[in-house]
Amino acid sequence: MQLGENLSALDTIFGGSADYYAKQIRLYGCPGAIIIFDGMASLEGLWRLLLDAVNRESRPPFESQVYHTGAEVYQALMHRSDLPAQSAVIADMDTLIMFLTAGMAILLLDGCDKAIAFSVQSMKFRSVGEPSAEGNLRGSREGFTDLLRINLSLLRRLIRNDTFTMEAAQADTTMRTEYVLCYCRDKADPAMLEKVRKILKTAKPELLLDSSYFVPWLLPSRTRLFTPVSYTERPAVAAAKICEGKLVILVNGSPSALVLPALFAENFECLDDYATTAVFSSFLRILKYVSFYLTIFLPGVFVCLAVYLPELIPPQLLYKITAAEMATPLPLFAEMIMVILILEIIREAGLRMPQSLGHSVSLVAALIIGDAAIAAGLMSTPVILVASITSIAVFITPSLYEPATLLRLVVVVAAGLAGPVGLVAAFLFFLFSLSGVSAMGVPYLADRPFPQRPISEDGMIRQNYRTLSRRPFNIWQKRRR
Incomplete structure (x- = not known):
């Protein structure tokens, strides 16, 4: 006193x-x-x-x-x-x-x-701008900043109903970082909300620099390829997810908002889907699904056909592949793995370097290494072409980049060692890794997978937005009964 x-x-x-x-x-x-x-x-x-x-x-x-x-x-x-x-x-x-x-x-x-x-705060912060990682043709250009209070004001400006709630608390860390749990009281599941609230209070990360640091406590698992959460830097996307009954977690000092739970199909959706016609949006979604499976299985299928089932390849194409491979010292299987790893090294180098040099280094490195490798006879043109296609296709679904990269290597190794049997085993492993994932009782896949219901109200093929608005979507409708 x-x-x-x-x-x-x-x-x-x-x-x-x-x-x-x-x-x-x-x-x-x-x-x-x-x-x-x-x-x-x-x-x-x-x-x-x-x-x-x-x-x-x-x-x-x-x-x-x-x-x-x-x-x-x-x-x-x-x-x-x-x-x-x-x-x-x-x-x-x-x-x-x-x-x-x-x-x-x-x-x-x-x-x-x-x-x-x-309250006389005068903290310097990054101004509100458009997120570089989430590009849209239409809709809001605003993105989250590093200051928590600014992010909350951006959400409050979009969601102006009396049920929108933002619960602030300090994490049990040495830094005492502040975080906020955002939800709509009339849409979020009360039992799951209370469960998440308790987990966030009892979680003890050593440091809390991003909302993703909470994931090991929210979804405890030793190994998982697919994580049923999503991240966004756009207030418009976060507001849309909150109106679907989902929970959004914001951490002070990070512009990335964690959305829980998430569905696998949401990785192939964006805000532009609802600003264009249903036909064109459905076409783009199909293209994204094809690109995702292409980036995972194309290298493995190519290796399997060229090494174990060459009779399935057209003769003219087979002659060109054989001629190209005879000029290289490495087997096709090892050559494909080496090209994939080199492309990943180039991507990582371009990502971590200063922004003014990153794109130039990635482009120059890819051109020089590819041209020099072909001229020296270390790599064949078909292998580099296949690996390049898969590396580009993965960027259509950037949120699935990590599991897609690992699965691509698994499929190539399985196809190179065991041929068709290994390819089928890798495909089954992919399905099991997807079907066994859930968050807070909500399965990562739809309750009725593709073979039974390929066309749904807002799935791979979506309906007109006026029709979708008649039945508002709530994430808790997909909980297991």
């Missing part, structure tokens, strides 16, 4: 920090102190706020000019003044640090066991 003790405690904790600022003042005869972090809270904003409160035509909190205790000044400022203070009660050091590190100014009063917080 003593001001000196509180200042000493704070000085012990933050005294060695260059941005810690404490200014002792007297307020109505009571000693006090203003505590802020320079760069997070604005002194100019604080003084403007105080002057604005003083200049208002209202009854002063005290009629007399005598000295008052800290408790009296606290009650006067909180309940009998026009000072726009935060209504939250700050009665312990942990709560004080939480508000202080959020960029607020804290007023300490001598003889009072409570502090007052003022």
Whole structure:
């Protein structure tokens, strides 16, 4: 309760920090102190706020000019003044640090066991711009930033009903990172919502730098190729998912929102699908499905046919493949694996390098290495062509890049070692890895897979948007009964 003790405690904790600022003042005869972090809270904003409160035509909190205790000044400022203070009660050091590190100014009063917080944040952040990883022709161009409060305001501006809820909390980590769970009360499943809320509170990641750090606690599993969650940097996409009954998790310092649960079919959908005709959107979705299966199975099928079943290849094409392979020292199976790995190395190098050099390095490296390898006789043209097609096709569904890359290698290895039997085994492994995935009772695949129901209201072939709007979709309709 003593001001000196509180200042000493704070000085012990933050005294060695260059941005810690404490200014002792007297307020109505009571000693006090203003505590802020320079760069997070604005002194100019604080003084403007105080002057604005003083200049208002209202009854002063005290009629007399005598000295008052800290408790009296606290009650006067909180309940009998026009000072726009935060209504939250700050009665312990942990709560004080939480508000202080959020960029607020804290007023300490001598003889009072409570502090007052003022919202005068002035934190620098990346401006709202279009996400580079999610391109759309139509719709909003806004993207999430790194500041949590800005992201919440973007969502609130889109979802303006009274059921939209944003629950903020601090993660149990050394950084005490703030996160927010967003949902609509009338659409989200109450039991699953409570389950997720408990998991987030009990999760103890060492660091929390992105919403994906919560996935091992939300979906515990040792090995999993497909994860039934999705990520987005677009507020419009996050708002649409929330209106479908899904849960969205935002973490301070990250522009990536986690959407839970997700369906496999949603990886082949985008906002543009609902802004164009149903026929063209269905065509694009079919193209995406074909590209996804092409990037996984084309190299393995090519190896299987060329090595084990050459009689199935047209003679003219077979002669060209044979002539190209006779000029290379490596077998077709090893050559395909080497080309796939080289293309992955080039992609990773272009991704991690500075943006001004990344695209140039990727393009130049691919052209030089490919041309030099063919000229030196180390690789054949058919193998490079097949590997290039699969590497390009995977970018049509970027959210499935990781499992598609691993499955492509598995299929090539299985087809090269065991031929048709290995190819069939790899395909069955792919199906089992998909069918065994679920999140919060919602299967990753549709409740009726492709053989039984290829055409649904909003599946591979979608209906007119006016027809879809007659029956609003809710993710919890697909839970297992």
